[in-house]
Each structure stands twice: as C-alpha cells, then as structure tokens.
Amino acid sequence: MSFSAKQVKNDFPILTQIINDEPLVYLDNAATTQKPTAVLAALETYYREANANVHRGVHTLAERATTGYEAAREKVQHFINANESAEVLFTRGTTTSLNWVAKSYGEANVRQGDEILISVMEHHSNLIPWQQLAKKTGAALKYIELTEEGLLDMESFHAQLSEKTKIIALAHVSNVLGVINPIQDIARLAHARGAVLVVDGAQAVPHMPVDVQELEADFYAFSGHKMVGPTGIGVLYGKRTLLEQMDPVEFGGEMIAVVDEQDSTWKELPWKFEAGTPNIAGAIGLGAAIDYLSTIGLSTIQEHEKSLMAYLWPKLIAIPGLIVYGPKDIAKRTGIVTFNLDGLHPHDVATAMDMEGVAIRAGHHCAQPLMRRLSADSTARASFYLYNTTADVDKFIEALLATKEFFAHGLN
Amino acid sequence: MALTKLDQLYRQVILDHSSHPHHHGKLEQSTTQIELLNPTCGDVLQLQLVVKDQVIKDIRFDGSGCTISQASASMMTDAVIGKTVSEALALADQFSLLVQGKDVPKLEELGDAALLNGVAKFPARIKCATLSWKALEKALSGIKD
Numbered sequence: 001m002s003f004s005a006k007q008v009k010n011d012f013p014i015l016t017q018i019i020n021d022e023p024l025v026y027l028d029n030a031a032t033t034q035k036p037t038a039v040l041a042a043l044e045t046y047y048r049e050a051n052a053n054v055h056r057g058v059h060t061l062a063e064r065a066t067t068g069y070e071a072a073r074e075k076v077q078h079f080i081n082a083n084e085s086a087e088v089l090f091t092r093g094t095t096t097s098l099n100w101v102a103k104s105y106g107e108a109n110v111r112q113g114d115e116i117l118i119s120v121m122e123h124h125s126n127l128i129p130w131q132q133l134a135k136k137t138g139a140a141l142k143y144i145e146l147t148e149e150g151l152l153d154m155e156s157f158h159a160q161l162s163e164k165t166k167i168i169a170l171a172h173v174s175n176v177l178g179v180i181n182p183i184q185d186i187a188r189l190a191h192a193r194g195a196v197l198v199v200d201g202a203q204a205v206p207h208m209p210v211d212v213q214e215l216e217a218d219f220y221a222f223s224g225h226k227m228v229g230p231t232g233i234g235v236l237y238g239k240r241t242l243l244e245q246m247d248p249v250e251f252g253g254e255m256i257a258v259v260d261e262q263d264s265t266w267k268e269l270p271w272k273f274e275a276g277t278p279n280i281a282g283a284i285g286l287g288a289a290i291d292y293l294s295t296i297g298l299s300t301i302q303e304h305e306k307s308l309m310a311y312l313w314p315k316l317i318a319i320p321g322l323i324v325y326g327p328k329d330i331a332k333r334t335g336i337v338t339f340n341l342d343g344l345h346p347h348d349v350a351t352a353m354d355m356e357g358v359a360i361r362a363g364h365h366c367a368q369p370l371m372r373r374l375s376a377d378s379t380a381r382a383s384f385y386l387y388n389t390t391a392d393v394d395k396f397i398e399a400l401l402a403t404k405e406f407f408a409h410g411l412n
Numbered sequence: 413m414a415l416t417k418l419d420q421l422y423r424q425v426i427l428d429h430s431s432h433p434h435h436h437g438k439l440e441q442s443t444t445q446i447e448l449l450n451p452t453c454g455d456v457l458q459l460q461l462v463v464k465d466q467v468i469k470d471i472r473f474d475g476s477g478c479t480i481s482q483a484s485a486s487m488m489t490d491a492v493i494g495k496t497v498s499e500a501l502a503l504a505d506q507f508s509l510l511v512q513g514k515d516v517p518k519l520e521e522l523g524d525a526a527l528l529n530g531v532a533k534f535p536a537r538i539k540c541a542t543l544s545w546k547a548l549e550k551a552l553s554g555i556k557d
Contacts (some may be wrong), residue, residue, distance in 0.1 A: 020417065149483065345478035346495070347453055348422075351537060355417050364454040377476050378454040406415050407479075 001070055003300050009387045011036040011292075024327055024367070025392045029166045030175050030336050030383035031361055032225045035289075042288035046281050053236060055254060066400035069280050072287030073270070079290045081211040086269040089105075089243075090283050093234035095125040097221030098169070099274070100236055101198050104246045105219070106167060107123040112138030115164040119144040120151055120373050126200040126368040139166070146373060148325040152181050157189075165195045172204035172220075176365050176374075176381065177326035178336030180204070181298035189393025196242065202226055206385070207334055209298040209307060212237050224282060229289035233282030236273075239278055242325075243269050246370060250275040260399065275337075293386075301386045309383050312393045319400060325374050333383035339366070341400065344407055346380035352406060354376035356399035414521060419528035422479065429524065430479040435489035443460045444555060447475075448547040452555055455481055456548035459547040464476045471545075478540050480531065487525035492548065495557050504545045511538050538544070 008145065009015050010035045017024045026034060045069060052061035054069045072083070075084040091097045105316060106129075110116065116130045120143050134141040143155040152170075153302045161168075168190045169172060173180050183199055190197045196218040204210055206227035212220045219242070222232040238246075248255055248266060252275035255266040266272035309330045322344035327333060341349050346362035353360050364371045371378065442460035449456055455477035462470040471493050473485045488507075492500040507525055510516045513532030520526070531541045 023478070263523060347478040348480070351421070351534060352415060352418055355415055363452060368454070377456075402415055406418060406422075407427075410419075410427075 002305060003296065004303060005387055005389045006391075007405075008296070009389065011038070013037060013040075015387060018090075019357045020355050022218045022355075025388075025395045027384060027392065027396060028359045028361050029206075029385040029388075029390065030226070030365075031193050031382065032231070033206065033266075033385055034230050034387070035228055036115060036292050037076060038283050038292050039049060039230065039288045042304045043230065043281055043285045047286045051281075054280055055271070060262070065280055069278065069282045070315075072283040072290075075287040076235055076289045077209075079294065080205065080235075080237060082326065083213060084240065087237055087240055089176045089236040089270045089273045090278055091221075091234045092232055093202060093225070094221045094280070095225040095233055095234075097219075097236035098126055098198065098200060099129045100249045101169075101219050101238070102133045104375070105196070105242060105250050106130075106133040108246065109135065110134075110137045110139045110166050111256050113159075113164065113269065114139040115142055115160075115169045116140070117144060117157075117160055117163065117165050118144050118236070119170055120146060121152070121370050122169070122171055123175050123202070123229050124368070125202075126169050126171060126198075127369065130167070130339070140164075144170075145370070146177075148241075149328070149332075151179055151332065154182075154185075157186065161189060161193055161195075162383060163193060165193055168195050168202070169198040171200045172210070172231070173201075173203075173207070173216075173334050173336075174326075175203050175336065176367050176370055176379070178333040178338070179326055180208075180332070180334065183215045183217060187218075191216070195216055202286075203334065203336070206293075207298075208302045209388060218242055219285075223322050224286040224289060226291055227286075228292060230282045230285035230410070233279045233286050235286075240269065243273075248272050248275065252276045255276070287411065296386065304386055306330075306382055306389065308393060309333065309335060309337075310382075311390050312397070315393070315397045316400075319397075319404070322400075323398040325379060335388075337383070338379045338381045339380055341404055342407075343402075346378050348407065349380050349400075351405055352403040353396075353399050356395070356402065358396055360396075417533075421534055422528050423530065424523055424529050426483040427479065429483035429486040432484035432541050433473075433482055435472050435493070436474065436486065437472050438474055439470060441535055442470075442472075444551045446547050446551040448543060448550065450477070450481070450543055452539070453478070455540070455543060455554070457481065457485060457547050458509050459544065459551055461551055463497065463552075466555075466557055468492055468495055468500055473544060474543065476539075477543065480528070480540040481543050484528055484541045487523065487528065488544045488548060491521070491523045491525050501549060501552055501556065504549050507545050508542065509540050532539075 050064035052065040198219040201222040205222040220237040225231040255275040350362035444461040483508040
C-alpha cells in the first residue's frame with residue numbers, strides 16, 4: 001500500500017483545527033508530536049475498562065492493567081530490537097532516562113581524574129546531568145566540536161577519546177542541526193577504550209528504524225510524546241550486564257523483593273528501577289503509538305521526511321537573506337530545519353507565522369552551548385513528521401515570504 | 413490575509429523604536445545596573461540608571477532581543493527618565509495592567525509604551541514586552557525610600 005501523508009493526517013484530529021483563521025500547519029514536531037485516534041482510543045479504553053494498579057492486585061482489572069503494561073514493554077523491546085524486555089525500563093521521558101544513567105551508573109563508575117565526553121550539539125538534557133556528575137565526582141567534562149559544515153567532528157572525537165574516558169554521551173540526531181551521528185562507529189571506538197556509550201535517541205526513534213543491538217549502544221533513551229505517544233512516558237534501554245550492576249535511583253513500593261527494618265532487596269530487572277505506581281496509561285499509549293508507527297513502517301516515514309526535505313530545500317534556500325544552520329547537503333539531515341530570516345528576531349518570525357496558522361519553534365532549543373557555536377542568540381526551527389504534506393511545505397514557504405515582506409514594508 | 417492581525421502588535425511606532433531605540437547603549441557611570449535574562453528565548457537586557465535624590469536622571473539599555481522587547485525597552489526609558497523612583501514603579505504597575513488587557517487609569521503617562529496594548533492579544537509575547545519593566549522594577553526596588 002502506498003503512503004499518503006494526506007490520509008495519515010486524517011488520523012490526527014487536532015490537525016483539522018483552524019488556528020488564527022487559517023488551517024493549522026504543525027511544524028513543531030521536534031518539540032512534541034500530535035496523537036492519532038488510535039493512541040487516544042487506547043488511553044480511553046484503558047481508563048474505561050482496565051484501570052488498576054500493576055503487579056500487586058489479584059483481581060481481574062489488576063490483571064488487565066499488568067498485562068497491558070508489560071505488553072507495552074514487549075512492544076518497545078521489539079521496536080528497538082532489545083535483546084529482552086527486561087532491558088526496557090519505563091521512565092518519565094528522555095530527560096529522566098539520561099538522569100538515571102548519570103546518577104546510578106555515573107556515580108558508581110566515574111572517579112576524580114576520569115573524563116566524560118559529550119558534544120557541543122547536545123540538548124541540555126544530555127548535557128547538565130553530565131556536568132553535574134563531573135562536578136560531583138571531580139571528573140572532567142569534555143566536548144566534541146563540530147566541523148565547519150555542522151557535523152560531529154570525528155577528528156575532535158579521536159583527539160579527546162582516551163583511557164580516561166569513562167562515559168560518552170551523544171545525541172543520535174541533533175534537535176537543532178538535524179544531523180545523524182555515527183553511533184555505531186563511536187560505540188566501537190568507545191568500547192575499545194573501555195568506555196560506555198549513552199545515546200539520546202529522542203529525535204531518532206520517532207523518525208527512522210533504530211536497532212539498539214546493531215548500534216551497539218550501552219544505554220539508549222527516548223520519549224513517547226515525540227513519537228505520537230502520550231507525554232510523561234519514556235524509555236531507558238540498557239544492556240543487561242550494565243543494568244544488573246546498577247543501583248535503583250528511586251526507592252519505594254513496587255521495586256522491592258524483601259524489606260527488613262534495616263535493609264531491603266530489590267526485584268529483578270526491569271522492576272527494580274520502577275519505584276511507585278508507574279505511568280501505566282502512558283506505557284499503554286506508547287504501545288499503541290508503536291503499533292501505529294509500525295503499521296506505516298519507520299523506513300516509509302524516513303523516506304517521506306526525506307522527500308519533504310527534498311521538496312522544501314530549493315524553495316527555502318532561494319529566499320534571500322535566509323540563513324540555514326547545519327549541513328547544506330540534505331542527505332546528511334533529518335526533517336529538522338533551523339534558520340534565521342534577515343535581521344529578524346525568531347520570536348517575531350514565529351508570531352507572524354502563527355498568524356498564518358503555521359506552528360514553528362523559536363528560541364535556543366535547550367541547546368545554549370550550540371547556539372553560541374552558531375553565533376546565534378536564538379533561532380527559528382521547523383520540524384516535519386509523517387503527517388506533514390507538500391501542501392504544508394508550500395504554506396510554510398508562503399508564510400515565510402509574507403513574514404519577510406511584512407517586516408520589510410508593512411502590509412500592502 | 414492573516415497577517416493583518418499583526419498590525420495590532422507591530423505598529424509603525426513600535427517598529428521605529430525597535431530599529432532606532434532611544435537611550436540605547438552604555439553609560440560611563442551609573443548608580444544602579446542590572447542584567448535580566450529571558451531564559452525561555454535567550455534574550456538579554458542590561459539596564460543602567462543614574463538615580464539622584466530619588467529621581468531618575470539618566471538611563472540606558474543594551475542587550476539583544478526581539479522587536480517587542482527592544483521597542484518596549486526604548487519606550488520604557490522615555491517614560492521613566494526624569495521621574496521619581498515611586499513614579500517609575502507606578503508606571504511599571506500600569507504597564508503590567510496594560511499588557512494583560514486591563515484598564516489603565518492614566519494611560520497617557522506611559523507615552524509611546526501605551527501603544528504596546530496590542531500585546532495583550534498575543535499572550536506568548538507578554539514577557540517580551542515586560543522584560544525591561546521587570547528589570548526597572550528590580551533595579552529600583554533596592555533604592556526606593
């Protein structure tokens with residue numbers, strides 16, 4: 001069956017809205033994505049028919065909730081090709097996942113004099129946990145630089161990788177530049193030096209097939225809400241050998257085996273990490289999102305985004321005074337375009353675009369060190385997904401031109 | 413076309429203030445200075461004041477920001493220069509009411525800043541308009557009698 005973004009759009013009720021008297025064109029998908037009817041229905045069905053706490057009741061609803069929650073874990077396992085479902089931990093989102101690794105694995109394995117290696121393109125969520133870990137342990141935090149083109153500088157990586165490197169933490173796809181980093185190559189180089197590789201996959205998992213075993217990632221984090229799932233649910237994948245030796249970050253109900261007055265023991269993986277009542281509905285919603293995306297196919301989605309970029313690119317760079325950040329070769333990018341228009345502030349651009357019904361992001365995109373490298377206080381960003389059409393691209397370009405004209409000459 | 417609504421926000425006077433801001437730059441000597449950030453968008457505003465005997469004798473602002481924040485800072489300096497600290501703080505209160513779309517008792521005292529009333533219809537941009545006034549309030553709160 002051939003893919004039609006126009007048909008896909010019909011699955012997303014929110015996208016049929018009129019915003020500021022214009023049909024909504026939603027291009028803020030790197031921030032969060034919209035939800036299809038199938039996901040909304042899964043959430044409602046869960047609350048209407050199965051709501052109960054997991055892993056502790058013997059009644060029928062408890063069984064339904066537990067089965068749904070654990071089935072979602074298996075869906076995630078197959079989706080990212082983890083070796084077993086016990087390697088899939090449910091978290092609040094990518095940020096929580098990365099914080100857990102820094103807190104648990106990091107504090108147990110990083111010492112004074114060690115080095116943590118990240119890149120200047122990291123989102124704050126894959127930067128501050130390592131900065132805090134470095135401050136706490138006395139380790140050095142080092143940064144992989146970018147090439148002139150805006151790609152990860154492998155020379156800079158090689159120059160900084162050493163026996164002192166204990167953790168490398170890297171985005172799979174940059175939320176600003178849209179570039180794809182060579183995770184598998186870096187994993188092999190990391191392992192040869194005895195370091196572990198932590199991958200922030202928030203901008204990758206929704207947009208391309210991801211196989212954590214093929215990538216050889218030690219830890220891999222992503223969020224449900226960026227892949228048509230609910231907010232408040234995310235995943236931390238970790239290799240069993242690593243997760244086994246790690247202490248839980250949170251303690252409480254659900255994660256224990258035996259509690260004595262002075263000491264306690266933990267459940268086995270994955271439950272030892274999931275203290276308290278988890279986000280059951282969120283996990284089930286994420287499972288429904290995975291079913292939805294899998295039916296279409298991640299390769300199809302990736303191809304669709306590529307074709308949108310191929311359609312957009314010549315129109316975009318033809319706009320005089322438009323600056324695009326990152327590589328000019330669209331084969332090296334995903335569906336994220338970060339830009340500035342003439343001397344216009346991106347906030348003014350985003351407000352004008354909003355009046356045309358086009359939702360884009362403006363600001364520093366939680367990547368202040370990268371903004372400094374790009375010599376930009378802030379930028380505008382359009383990010384595309386499976387439900388965006390070539391008509392959306394046309395409207396985006398038309399709105400950009402109208403915005404430019406408005407600030408140059410006012411209304412005609 | 414949808415951009416007609418933009419005229420309520422970006423009036424010509426506002427665009428003029430933004431491209432040719434008043435009291436922009438640095439003072440060689442000041443009695444009070446402050447830097448305020450808008451962490452959501454990365455805008456930075458530095459404000460310098462010369463306050464003598466509770467009167468704002470001089471004022472300058474610098475930094476980077478959008479049309480609204482730059483124009484608002486320029487208009488704010490026009491409105492408060494020569495005023496007493498209490499008068500300036502009262503103006504800040506009035507401006508806060510204005511951008512929330514509420515009635516402002518003495519609108520004319522705000523001068524050009526009154527033209528930013530259109531911001532009330534763009535809730536996401538209210539903090540752009542109020543950044544310089546917040547900086548003023550912070551700077552003056554320590555020296556008010």
